[in-house]
Amino acid sequence: MISLQNVSKTYSVRGDSSVLAVRNLTMQVEKGEFVIITGRSGSGKTTLLSLVAGLTWPTSGQVLLDGIEVWRLADKEQSLLRNKKIGFVFQFPSLLPTLTSVENVLLPTMFGDKVKGDRSRDRAVMLLEQVGLNDKLRSYPRQLSGGQQQRVVIARALMNEPQLLLADEPTSDLDELTEHEIMALFRNIHALTGVTVLLVTHSNDLAGYGTRLIRMAGGAITDLDD
Amino acid sequence: MHVIRLAIRNAAGNSFRSWMVFFCAALMAGFVISATLVIRGADDSLRLALERLGADIIVIPEGHERRLESALLMGIPVHCWMPDIIVDEVAALPGVVAVSPQIYLSTLRGAICCSLPELFLIAYDPATDFTIRPWLELNLDAGLALGETVGGSFVYVPAGEDKLLVYGYELDLKANLEPTGTGLDQSLFFTLETAYDIARLSDEYAVKVMDIPPRTVSSVLVKVGRDADVHQVAQLIEAEIPGVTPLETNKLFKDQREQILSLLHSVVALLVITWLLAMALIAVVFSLAVNERRRQMGVMRALGARRGTVLQSVLIEAWLLALSGGLAGIGVSTLAISLFQRAIIAVMNVPFLFPPPLRLAGLSFGALAMALSGVTLAVLVPAVRISLQDPAMSMRE
Amino acid sequence: MKVAAVAIVALAILIAIIPIFSDCESQGRTLTLENGRQVSMKCHWTARAELALGVPLLAVGGLLAFSRRKETRRNLGIMGAVLGAVVILMPTALIGVCVNPDMPCVGIMKPALILLGVLMVAINLAVVVRSLGQEDEAA
Numbered sequence: 188m189i190s191l192q193n194v195s196k197t198y199s200v201r202g203d204s205s206v207l208a209v210r211n212l213t214m215q216v217e218k219g220e221f222v223i224i225t226g227r228s229g230s231g232k233t234t235l236l237s238l239v240a241g242l243t244w245p246t247s248g249q250v251l252l253d254g255i256e257v258w259r260l261a262d263k264e265q266s267l268l269r270n271k272k273i274g275f276v277f278q279f280p281s282l283l284p285t286l287t288s289v290e291n292v293l294l295p296t297m298f299g300d301k302v303k304g305d306r307s308r309d310r311a312v313m314l315l316e317q318v319g320l321n322d323k324l325r326s327y328p329r330q331l332s333g334g335q336q337q338r339v340v341i342a343r344a345l346m347n348e349p350q351l352l353l354a355d356e357p358t359s360d361l362d363e364l365t366e367h368e369i370m371a372l373f374r375n376i377h378a379l380t381g382v383t384v385l386l387v388t389h390s391n392d393l394a395g396y397g398t399r400l401i402r403m404a405g406g407a408i409t410d411l412d413d
Numbered sequence: 414m415h416v417i418r419l420a421i422r423n424a425a426g427n428s429f430r431s432w433m434v435f436f437c438a439a440l441m442a443g444f445v446i447s448a449t450l451v452i453r454g455a456d457d458s459l460r461l462a463l464e465r466l467g468a469d470i471i472v473i474p475e476g477h478e479r480r481l482e483s484a485l486l487m488g489i490p491v492h493c494w495m496p497d498i499i500v501d502e503v504a505a506l507p508g509v510v511a512v513s514p515q516i517y518l519s520t521l522r523g524a525i526c527c528s529l530p531e532l533f534l535i536a537y538d539p540a541t542d543f544t545i546r547p548w549l550e551l552n553l554d555a556g557l558a559l560g561e562t563v564g565g566s567f568v569y570v571p572a573g574e575d576k577l578l579v580y581g582y583e584l585d586l587k588a589n590l591e592p593t594g595t596g597l598d599q600s601l602f603f604t605l606e607t608a609y610d611i612a613r614l615s616d617e618y619a620v621k622v623m624d625i626p627p628r629t630v631s632s633v634l635v636k637v638g639r640d641a642d643v644h645q646v647a648q649l650i651e652a653e654i655p656g657v658t659p660l661e662t663n664k665l666f667k668d669q670r671e672q673i674l675s676l677l678h679s680v681v682a683l684l685v686i687t688w689l690l691a692m693a694l695i696a697v698v699f700s701l702a703v704n705e706r707r708r709q710m711g712v713m714r715a716l717g718a719r720r721g722t723v724l725q726s727v728l729i730e731a732w733l734l735a736l737s738g739g740l741a742g743i744g745v746s747t748l749a750i751s752l753f754q755r756a757i758i759a760v761m762n763v764p765f766l767f768p769p770p771l772r773l774a775g776l777s778f779g780a781l782a783m784a785l786s787g788v789t790l791a792v793l794v795p796a797v798r799i800s801l802q803d804p805a806m807s808m809r810e
Numbered sequence: 811m812k813v814a815a816v817a818i819v820a821l822a823i824l825i826a827i828i829p830i831f832s833d834c835e836s837q838g839r840t841l842t843l844e845n846g847r848q849v850s851m852k853c854h855w856t857a858r859a860e861l862a863l864g865v866p867l868l869a870v871g872g873l874l875a876f877s878r879r880k881e882t883r884r885n886l887g888i889m890g891a892v893l894g895a896v897v898i899l900m901p902t903a904l905i906g907v908c909v910n911p912d913m914p915c916v917g918i919m920k921p922a923l924i925l926l927g928v929l930m931v932a933i934n935l936a937v938v939v940r941s942l943g944q945e946d947e948a949a
Contacts, residue, residue: 234805242715243805262720270717277808281712285422297415298717343716432813529910567911748928752921755911 188351188383189216189239194248196234196406208234210406211248218350221377221384223397231406232387233278236353239385240273241265252351270299274344274382278356282328282336282343288315289324292343299347307346314342318372334365341372345380352376354386358393370396416722420729423706431734433698434788437691438738442784443746444687448680449776450750451757451765455673458594458764459666462486465597467544468634469643471660472503472650478658481632482666486764488565488596490519490533494629495657502654503633508641513541514630516608518623526581526619528571533600534579536608544634545602553588559606561585565598577601581618582611594758594766635659673763688787695731695791703727703795710799711807720800727796728789735788739781747773811874811883814937818871818890818930825897825926826864829857832919834908853907853915859900860923867893867930880941887937894930897923 196209209231216222226232237243238250241257250256252272257265275281282291292311315324318338328336337357344352354373358366374396377384386397394400402410424431462485473481477493484491497514504512518534520527537545539556546556549563557563562577562584569589570576576583584603592598608625615623637646647659703710710723718726750757751767758765768776799807830836833853840848870890877883901907901923907915 237805240715242711242808243803266714266717266719266722269715273715275712275715277712277715279708279808281708283419283422283709283712285426286419294713295716297419298713298719298722347717428811428813569909569911572909745925745929749921749925752924753917755917756921759917 188218188253189385190249190251191215191238192249194238194245194250196231196238196243197246208406209238212407214401214408216383216385218383219381220399221374221397222386222399222401223394224385224387224401224403225389225391225394226403227389230403232403233355234406235403236355236385236387240269240275240353266298267300270295271347272350274347274349274352276337276340276344276352276354276357278359280328280336281340284328287325287327288320288331288339291328291339292346294343295346311342311346314345315339318342333360334369337361337369338372341369341376345376350383352382352384354384356387356389358388358390366390366393416726417729420726420733423726424730424733427702430698430702434695434731434734435738435741437695438735438784438788439742439745441688441691441742441787442739442780443742444684445783446743446777446780447746447750448684449780450747450768451761452673452677452680453776454594454765454767455676455763457768458766459669459673461593461766462595462597462764463662463665465548465593466662467547468662469637470635470647470650471662472499472633472635472654472657473631473660475656475658478660481660482668484517484533484596486596486666486669487762488533488599490531491517492519493517493631494626495631497628497630499654499657500630500633503635503650506646506649506653508638508646508649509635510638511541511543511636513543513634514538514605515632515634516605516625517631518608518625520579521619521621526578528574528578529568532568532579533596534608535600535602536605537602538605543636548590549602557587557602557604557607559604559610561587562601562603562607563588563590564602565590565600566592567598568601580611580615580623582614592766593764594754595764669763676761676763692787692791695788696794699727699731699792700795703799707799707802707807710802711804714804714807724796724800727792727799731788731792731796732785735785736781739784742784743777743780747777811937811940814933815871815875817933818874819868821926821930821933822864822867822871825867825923825930826861828922828926829860829919832914832922833857834913834915837914839913851908852905853901853913853919856901856905856907856915857919859905860897863893863897863900870934874937884938884941887934887941890934891931891938894927894934897930898927
């Protein structure tokens with residue numbers, strides 16, 4: 188499903204200096220896998236996810252998603268592809284503060300070409316019930332705990348029934364108990380829907396939740412563990 | 414969920430920032446509509462006053478030109494006299510098709526024999542008149558009889574009385590004329606016969622005698638033939654009849670027109686400065702807003718929002734604020750100007766007429782459209798910049 | 811809500827103060843009776859009544875700035891709107907101003923009070939509408 192061939196990514200920082208975030212990376216991810224990518228801060232994990240989703244372009248090499256170079260598509264096709272195929276769970280609080288839980292979950296339907304309406308709303312409510320937030324449908328993000336917010340984000344990521352779930356340090360701001368609850372949720376979703384999951388974390392303790400582990404350091408893969 | 418709803422929530426989310434944009438838009442639209450209303454109102458008022466005068470030339474005694482203008486425009490009474498033989502002399506000149514004399518008087522100030530102080534009184538000759546009767550008959554079926562009068566829109570019979578007292582003489586106020594925004598609104602019209610009757614009885618009824626020198630008039634209104642040139646006739650009057658000044662009505666109110674023009678210039682200058690400042694402020698506020706929401710925009714892009722959608726969400730938010738602010742500004746300014754009409758006339762020393770509803774709607778629409786374009790221009794740069802940003806970069810700190 | 815509270819306080823002050831300086835008596839015009847006694851005209855009493863309205867409106871604005879419960883804000887908004895309407899009614903219907911259109915109370919005071927009253931009603935209605943769809947503010 189995902190194929191990276193000799194991919195490098197360099198960011199230019201304030202003019203002259205540049206940072207090599209991903210270095211000559213090659214990897215494959217098959218459909219239905221639950222891949223955990225670990226590594227210290229600055230090891231290039233987040234950049235890797237951005238490259239896979241076509242949110243940024245590779246400085247060299249080739250990134251394919253289902254055989255398509257996403258970042259080469261026109262804005263319209265690229266956006267539609269992300270909207271239909273990819274679900275995102277971010278490291279930072281990514282809920283829109285002015286929208287309720289249900290409205291946040293409905294957000295991806297706003298950008299797609301599917302018919303919207305009651306069915307979307309029913310699905311949003313169902314997803315929020317699945318992540319255990321049936322009593323927080325009308326709550327605003329500021330009225331939710333960190334763990335609850337991340338559950339809403341997961342529900343939002345599943346809204347358009349994606350084939351690929353990209354999660355960037357989804358548990359970094361959470362306490363240990365909540366961290367394991369969220370990871371269990373990912374495992375359940377993967378088991379139930381068969382969605383391909385690419386989850387980035389700096390915590391080695393969470394490696395057991397996936398079906399495969401990749402370790403990164405200095406923008407390159409150091410260890411592949413099937 | 415729709416982009417408009419998202420924009421509404423975003424606008425409501427940060428009330429301080431939204432209020433800033435709202436006030437700027439209100440200021441922009443309010444200023445435009447106020448300036449337009451005052452300047453157009455002054456212009457319309459002058460035009461209407463000239464139409465009411467109806468004559469091509471007004472002949473008055475030499476040296477009273479300015480005072481006649483302030484009488485017609487601001488209602489400050491003028492007293493001037495010339496021999497009534499001039500009426501016939503003017504009528505005999507080539508190019509003149511109609512002449513009619515008028516007498517200008519005024520009520521006394523602070524005297525109990527006059528209901529209203531310093532009212533400009535215009536007495537006309539119903540036998541020859543061609544200027545007043547046409548619009549008098551719009552309000553009255555017949556002309557005015559002895560002891561009857563018609564007043565401008567500001568003339569009223571004091572509470573508890575049923576007649577208007579002028580030099581102790583009881584006048585029957587038959588009607589009030591539509592407002593013109595000029596001195597005509599504070600004028601009283603009656604026939605020469607009534608004027609002479611008031612003067613005759615003032616010795617007995619009033620604290621002071623109303624003096625009309627025998628065989629005199631205050632002015633002669635002249636109508637020029639279709640094939641004659643007004644300017645040439647005026648020159649002829651000046652050359653043939655000594656001691657009088659012919660005023661061409663289309664050249665009247667020159668000072669006032671210049672005043673309106675200079676008002677227009679300073680208003681435009683002030684308008685440009687205000688608009689530039691308001692637009693700069695909106696641009697800064699939106700740059701901050703967009704910067705603060707960089708991550709949010711990045712998230713939206715990651716969830717499948719197109720560049721255009723991100724741009725749309727920012728623009729719609731700005732438009733909503735501009736629309737509500739603009740409407741509020743227009744509403745408050747229009748209300749204020751309609752309420753303070755009298756004060757505007759007094760302070761700015763220009764006549765003023767509030768426009769009819771349809772014209773007002775048109776002007777408001779124009780002002781709103783201008784405010785919307787101004788706000789769009791101000792937010793375009795930050796909005797386009799954020800929509801073009803690499804989403805992965807937007808989401809990084 | 812803070813912006814609305816500040817606006818209400820500012821308007822309340824103007825409602826209380828403007829009539830004091832724009833009624834006919836303040837401009838040196840009083841009614842002289844035949845016996846020589848000078849009496850105040852209508853507009854003077856309207857000015858007094860507006861001063862009396864300005865004080866509770868000031869309180870509405872002040873209380874609104876510190877109220878966190880939406881019910882309180884709604885009730886304050888209703889009270890402000892009603893008082894705002896009375897601000898308009900004083901010079902137009904309840905007491906009135908002088909008859910002569912040349913008097914300062916007709917040219918300045920009455921229009922100013924109508925304008926301030928309309929703004930007061932509008933802002934308070936906005937407060938009521940907003941308080942309906944809002945949750946209580948966090949302390």
